[in-house]
Amino acid sequence: MSKNKSNSHFRGLHIRSGKSRAESRMRFKSENFSLGGYSVGVEEFKEPTPVKDTRLKIVPSNLYFSDKLKLMQYYIYDKESLERLRRHVSRVLRGSFVDYKSPFVFLINKVIGTSDELMNDREPIKDYLRDLVHSNPTIVKSQALLERELKEIDKIGTTSISLPWNYVTDDGRGKRVNAIQYYSFKNTSIDFNSLDIAVGRVKDLISGDSYLRRLPLVEALRRSEKTTNWGLPFWLRGNELLNGKRVADYHYDIASLLESKKLPFFKCLTVLVERVQPNGTDEPKQRAAMAFPHYITLIESTFQVPLLNHLRKFEGFEEYVEEMKQTKK
Incomplete structure (x- = not known):
């Protein structure tokens, strides 16, 4: 991600694919989300429209989950979802100085x-x-x-206050953070030795006569929090209705297609969001986070929930203490 100018919109969305970042970048310029030269909120898309310099296509909402499943290999947008996304990234850039504390x-x-x-x-x-x-x-x-x-x-907290991105610093003294560099593999140091040790310990804890069972996808949907934004492609809360159907159920449909391998290749697009942590002052701690589409979260939770439920039984696991607190109540 790039945030070089405070008065510009979010300059790029990183697409997790085999392409380079330069090739996979989509740009926001001024009030326009430039996709193949189209401006948000102006043109009405009637047919699938290629996105310039990417393999993506904008697909009108009336083609969602139609019998043309070949279209599902692309990210699906309609005019309204693009406008919602534009408003989001514009707000992230300019920040918020309104405190919504009770x-x-x-x-x-x-x-x-x-x-x-x-x-x-x-x-x-x-x-x-x-x-x-x-x-x-x-x-x-x-x-x-x-x-x-x-x-x-x-x-409750000052989490509604966020600094404009050109003010966000890594040292507290005004040095800008370039998010696309921050999340670059080249600039990320990973201690693979410690990672191997940690994975090995987890494997030891789950080894035995019986294997852990994945959570059914429909159960993952039932457990999920639906009052939050579920990310792309709709950029709406999970409990909102879209053409008479819950957004959460659309995500479930996509996750089902991915699980059944009816989508052999599906790029995962993430969006930069801010995470703000209260610290007792009017300048809360702020960091960048990547918002994944919730259909990815649904699939991941089918593994995560049974794994965490198993691991929290063991002392030393970070959720063990919380589990003990609940047991004593």
Whole structure:
């Protein structure tokens, strides 16, 4: 990814393929997401349209999951999803200085966000809020508002504030980070010896008379959180409806096609997103993350869930402590 100019849109999306980054890069310029020379929100695509300098095609939404499965080897977009994506990357670049913290937070002397584990425990905050509202019914007259506050209180923090990308630094002194370099294989140092040791230990823990069973894909779908953005190709929350069907179910269909190998080759496109961690100040810790399409997550979770459930039984595994806490409750 590149973020060389604060007033430009996200300059590229990295496609995981065998092609070079230069070949696989799609560019955002000004208010246009340039795909084969087309501008977002202007042209209406009637037929599959090649994306310049890539193997991708823009496919109109009426062709989603049609009988023309050969089109599924390409990433599928429609005009609306491209516009949603353009708005996202524009917001990432310009940052956000609006703090969406619940007003109830300011009623509490010390809130979350410090290194002290007790300060990061949100249960006392929830209890405080419930007691406050129940003893003072005039504070929140709307039951719907109260329910929303109780639901959102888990997310309390300055995570809604993010710096523009030209301010993001790796040393805190103004040095810019070029994300495409940051995520380059050439600039990534991997301790393969330690990795081999770790993988070997995991293999030892799962070896035995019986093998772990994969979670059925439909169960992975049921377990998944559907209130978050499920990534490309729709850039919508999993529980949103698209042409009368949940976005999560579209992702399930793609994952099923991948599992059944009806898609022999399918490029995985990721998008740069920011992850912001509260630290008790108005300048939260901020880092780059790559948002994978959720159909990839669905497939991965069919392996991950049974593996983690097995490994958390062993002392030394990082989730072992949390498992012990739950057992003692």
